[in-house]
Amino acid sequence: xxxxxxxxxxxxxxxxxxxxxxxxxxxxxxxxxxxxxxxxxxxxxxxxxxxxxxxxxxxxxxxxxxxxxxxxxxxxxxxxxxxxxxxxxxxxxxxxxxxxxxxxxxxxxxxxxxxxxxxxxxxxxxxxxxxxxxxxxxxxxxxxxxxxxxxxxxxxxxxxxxxxxxxxxxxxxxxxxxxxxxxxxxxxxxxxxxxxxxxxxxxxxxxxxxxxxxxxxxxxxxxxxxxxxxxxxxxxxxxxxxxxxxxxxxxxxxxxxxxxxxxxxxxxxxxxxxxxxxxxxxxxxxxxxxxxxxxxxxxxxxxxxxxxxxxxxxxxxxxxxxxxxxxxxxxxxxxxxxxxxxxxxxxxxxxxxxxxxxxxxxxxxxxxxxxxxxxxxxxxxxxxxxxxxxxxxxxxxxxxxxxxxxxxxxxxxxxxxxxxxxxxxxxxxxxxxxxxxxxxxxxxxxxxxxxxx
Amino acid sequence: xxxxxxxxxxxxxxxxxxxxxxxxxxxxxxxxxxxxxxxxxxxxxxxxxxxxxxxxxxxxxxxxxxxxxxxxxxxxxxxxxxxxxxxxxxxxxxxxxxxxxxxxxxxxxxxxxxxxxxxxxxxxxxxxxxxxxxxxxxxxxxxxxxxxxxxxxxxxxxxxxxxxxxxxxxxxxxxxxxxxxxxxxxxxxxxxxxxxxxxxxxxxxxxxxxxxxxxxxxxxxxxxxxxxxxxxxxxxxxxxxxxxxxxxxxxxxxxxxxxxxxxxxxxxxxxxxxxxxxxxxxxxxxxxxxxxxxxxxxxxxxxxxxxxxxxxxxxxxxxxxxxxxxxxxxxxxxxxxxxxxxxxxxxxxxxxxxxxxxxxxxxxxxxxxxxxxxxxxxxxxxxxxxxxxxxxxxxxxxxxxxxxxxxxxxxxxxxxxxxxxxxxxxxxxxxxxxxxxxxxxxxxxxxxxxxxx
Numbered sequence: 090x091x092x093x094x095x096x097x098x099x100x101x102x103x104x105x106x107x108x109x110x111x112x113x114x115x116x117x118x119x120x121x122x123x124x125x126x127x128x129x130x131x132x133x134x135x136x137x138x139x140x141x142x143x144x145x146x147x148x149x150x151x152x153x154x155x156x157x158x159x160x161x162x163x164x165x166x167x168x169x170x171x172x173x174x175x176x177x178x179x180x181x182x183x184x185x186x187x188x189x190x191x192x193x194x195x196x197x198x199x200x201x202x203x204x205x206x207x208x209x210x211x212x213x214x215x216x217x218x219x220x221x222x223x224x225x226x227x228x229x230x231x232x233x234x235x236x237x238x239x240x241x242x243x244x245x246x247x248x249x250x251x252x253x254x255x256x257x258x259x260x261x262x263x264x265x266x267x268x269x270x271x272x273x274x275x276x277x278x279x280x281x282x283x284x285x286x287x288x289x290x291x292x293x294x295x296x297x298x299x300x301x302x303x304x305x306x307x308x309x310x311x312x313x314x315x316x317x318x319x320x321x322x323x324x325x326x327x328x329x330x331x332x333x334x335x336x337x338x339x340x341x342x343x344x345x346x347x348x349x350x351x352x353x354x355x356x357x358x359x360x361x362x363x364x365x366x367x368x369x370x371x372x373x374x375x376x377x378x379x380x381x382x383x384x385x386x387x388x389x390x391x392x393x394x395x396x397x398x399x400x401x402x403x404x405x406x407x408x409x410x411x412x413x414x415x416x417x418x419x420x421x422x423x424x425x426x427x428x429x430x431x432x433x434x435x436x437x438x439x440x441x442x443x444x445x446x447x448x449x450x451x452x453x454x455x456x457x458x459x460x461x462x463x464x465x466x467x468x469x470x471x472x473x474x475x476x477x478x479x480x481x482x483x484x485x486x487x488x489x490x491x492x493x494x495x496x497x498x499x500x501x502x503x504x505x506x507x508x509x510x511x512x513x514x515x516x517x518x519x520x521x522x523x524x525x526x527x528x529x530x531x532x533x534x535x536x537x538x539x540x541x542x
Numbered sequence: 543x544x545x546x547x548x549x550x551x552x553x554x555x556x557x558x559x560x561x562x563x564x565x566x567x568x569x570x571x572x573x574x575x576x577x578x579x580x581x582x583x584x585x586x587x588x589x590x591x592x593x594x595x596x597x598x599x600x601x602x603x604x605x606x607x608x609x610x611x612x613x614x615x616x617x618x619x620x621x622x623x624x625x626x627x628x629x630x631x632x633x634x635x636x637x638x639x640x641x642x643x644x645x646x647x648x649x650x651x652x653x654x655x656x657x658x659x660x661x662x663x664x665x666x667x668x669x670x671x672x673x674x675x676x677x678x679x680x681x682x683x684x685x686x687x688x689x690x691x692x693x694x695x696x697x698x699x700x701x702x703x704x705x706x707x708x709x710x711x712x713x714x715x716x717x718x719x720x721x722x723x724x725x726x727x728x729x730x731x732x733x734x735x736x737x738x739x740x741x742x743x744x745x746x747x748x749x750x751x752x753x754x755x756x757x758x759x760x761x762x763x764x765x766x767x768x769x770x771x772x773x774x775x776x777x778x779x780x781x782x783x784x785x786x787x788x789x790x791x792x793x794x795x796x797x798x799x800x801x802x803x804x805x806x807x808x809x810x811x812x813x814x815x816x817x818x819x820x821x822x823x824x825x826x827x828x829x830x831x832x833x834x835x836x837x838x839x840x841x842x843x844x845x846x847x848x849x850x851x852x853x854x855x856x857x858x859x860x861x862x863x864x865x866x867x868x869x870x871x872x873x874x875x876x877x878x879x880x881x882x883x884x885x886x887x888x889x890x891x892x893x894x895x896x897x898x899x900x901x902x903x904x905x906x907x908x909x910x911x912x913x914x915x916x917x918x919x920x921x922x923x924x925x926x927x928x929x930x931x932x933x934x935x936x937x938x939x940x941x942x943x944x945x946x947x948x949x950x951x952x953x954x955x956x957x958x959x960x961x962x963x964x965x966x967x968x969x970x971x972x973x974x975x976x977x978x979x980x981x982x983x984x985x986x987x988x989x990x991x992x993x994x995x
Contacts, residue, residue, distance in 0.1 A: 220721055225720055257721075261714030265680055268673055268710075271745030276729075291732050292724030295748040364674050 128158045143205035158387035165384040175355035180213035183233035189409040191391030196244040210251045216258040221292040243500035249422040255510045263302045270298035273374045301371040305381040306354040311514040320352035351379040362387035396428040416490045431478035452487045560872045580612045596658035598666035611840035618837040633666035636686035640831030642862040649697040663704045665800040670709040674745040696953035702718040706964040723751040726827045754824040757836040759807040764967040773805035815840035848883035869943045884931035903938045
């Protein structure tokens with residue numbers, strides 16, 4: 090997962106928009122991206138369904154269309170409702186030691202999903218990707234990975250059902266799944282999807298398989314051994330019932346008898362939409378490896394202080410609010426650098442109101458102010474000129490100071506011991522759906538996997 | 543390491559010879575290969591030097607030019623003579639469960655080198671390569687790997703200084719070194735060296751880094767931590783002396799002060815010459831990663847029973863002598879299938895003698911009859927017509943029956959426990975050269991490695 094791309098729209102006003110996992114430039118047309126990538130907009134019906142299934146209101150990122158696009162989330166919910174297990178997978182490419190507010194977005198949303206569905210969550214730290222793409226040493230990316238992991242833990246993930254892994258540490262466990270994905274993907278396909286060139290290093294060519302691998306449950310045997318066993322028992326039982334009722338079909342028999350039968354364990358990936366190419370590739374490969382295609386929830390990008398067309402850069406501390414900033418730094422950054430959609434004079438503002446589409450303070454509030462009614466009050470007041478830029482900035486400063494302060498407090502409590510715990514491969518059997526709990530009589534052998542892909 | 547290539551010259555008489563790690567076809571001109579690849583022939587002086595340095599006669603594979611080409615072995619011996627450590631690295635791509643005689647050649651030679659130099663030996667089992675290149679499942683390549691490892695252990699390697707690893711098991715330890723090699727190698731270079739095409743899977747593109755990695759000591763910290771510490775101490779000490787004697791140069795200071803200084807731990811790779819492309823690439827990369835370039839000893843290919851231009855194939859049991867063959871099978875195969883350079887009648891043979899260059903029985907004896915005098919007696923008698931084909935075949939049958947029987951006896955004693963021991967990463971500190979044993983006073987910190995490659 091690249092951490093930089095979502096915050097790097099270029100300042101070049103005329104260029105064609107370009108969205109890849111490594112570059113985001115030009116004015117991003119989010120609806121067009123959905124068309125280009127072939128995903129689907131999140132419609133109100135899906136929002137309602139998520140709220141209903143989880144018995145929890147939809148997250149404000151969903152209601153405000155910050156997470157706005159998806160793939161196969163309805164199919165995932167169909168499976169969830171009949172007791173099939175799923176897990177969440179997200180990730181981060183470690184970059185600077187200090188993360189900024191934009192980096193929090195996917196983790197805040199993932200935390201909501203984890204709580205709403207009570208399922209295992211795996212978080213991939215692609216330190217290898219950063220090493221292959223950037224002028225950084227292994228020591229440097231390792232160090233960044235640990236710092237970033239502490240920030241991720243500070244988001245409040247439940248140790249009980251969260252496994253965080255760095256590729257450098259965990260590659261041995263991923264490798265069988267990586268090899269299967271590599272074998273099913275030609276260089277030609279990778280070049281087509283990612284635009285690799287001959288001058289690119291050979292590590293880049295195979296990296297997509299490394300980011301794809303956690304989409305398949307075989308990457309986490311310590312978590313899914315019990316899930317797999319139960320689901321294969323269910324499949325076998327269902328196939329048996331169909332046999333005895335003479336309703337069997339050839340296809341059903343193949344599923345039940347085939348040595349390489351996989352369990353129906355689904356995966357949901359919340360990520361910024363620039364990461365979609367990885368998972369388009371993953372979804373293409375999935376059926377050939379007999380895995381379920383991962384479902385996706387895509388977010389828009391988090392804007393820089395200077396506006397959504399400006400590059401947020403860790404070398405320019407004024408381009409964003411960092412999780413290490415003091416209350417005064419936050420106040421100064423917002424007051425001095427947050428691009429305003431308000432009018433140039435008080436009089437004009439009162440007459441015309443602010444342009445919310447480009448106003449960074451308002452945009453930031455849509456991300457970080459949870460209270461819908463208060464946000465609506467601000468929207469109306471500011472856009473109609475009843476609120477001035479200074480006032481909305483004051484509100485934003487308070488919101489961000491609080492979030493950053495709370496984050497810093499939680500992060501101060503994150504110990505090396507906790508990092509070690511989150512990063513230890515371990516069972517999560519307590520989360521196996523009740524419907525597929527082991528039956529005490531006649532346990533079946535788990536099917537052997539001999540898929541040649 | 544591909545195990546098949548060396549035994550696969552094609553039967554097509556007219557085609558241009560082609561030698562890659564995956565295909566060997568046409569009439570191989572070994573002198574031309576040395577020219578094309580840019581290695582050097584093993585001259586008599588090098589043979590004598592090896593015999594002298596090791597206090598052991600040169601192996602008959604060397605004397606008979608079966609191992610006939612090399613890279614930088616003189617430099618390796620220079621280093622060895624002044625107490626610098628080196629290790630041996632060879633490997634095998636597991637294929638059929640049952641290995642044949644030709645597969646023994648590199649291991650017999652490596653065993654000789656291990657005994658002659660008393661240095662650590664690492665043996666890579668490229669189960670991942672076989673999976674990526676062949677229509678085999680991971681289960682299948684894993685099973686083959688274990689069977690092959692038992693045959694390798696049966697060659698008589700010393701558990702005390704031999705580490706055997708499968709890529710599938712050990713990849714996590716190799717990964718930091720693999721990443722550095724990947725980052726230093728473009729797709730363009732890999733395509734140039736290995737002829738990869740766009741239809742090839744992405745795993746193939748990065749595999750060369752996996753075969754290259756064991757050439758660098760960083761792949762085996764459990765073996766070389768102590769070696770590295772001692773050698774870096776020596777380097778630092780030498781740099782200090784040079785400083786105090788005011789003879790320091792900028793370059794020397796860079797070596798001594800640079801964080802990413804590597805120890806002078808050398809590597810010697812005995813392999814069939816078709817594997818050279820991997821190590822040409824490795825040697826290109828080495829200086830950029832501040833490692834010593836690996837030295838190489840190249841062998842010619844082992845001929846099929848039907849002659850050196852015929853493909854030896856595990857699907858045709860009559861193409862070679864397998865390590866599982868019974869004495870009767872060996873006798874029948876040699877009598878019926880070993881291509882003869884003898885004349886068609888007794889009378890013609892007595893008049894003209896045999897053509898030794900194409901006579902498989904004689905060629906096999908050059909590999910497996912250790913007694914130089916006896917081989918010379920046979921050479922003279924057979925080539926001058928004093929010996930008939932039936933007689934040389936009888937001698938060969940006895941030699942091979944004995945070798946295969948002894949191998950089978952040793953292999954029967956190889957337990958799963960022994961496999962586990964050979965495959966357990968462990969220290970080999972007892973082999974650290976005496977010159978660089980730890981000094982009890984003032985131990986120095988090992989240099990941190992922050993090479994960005």
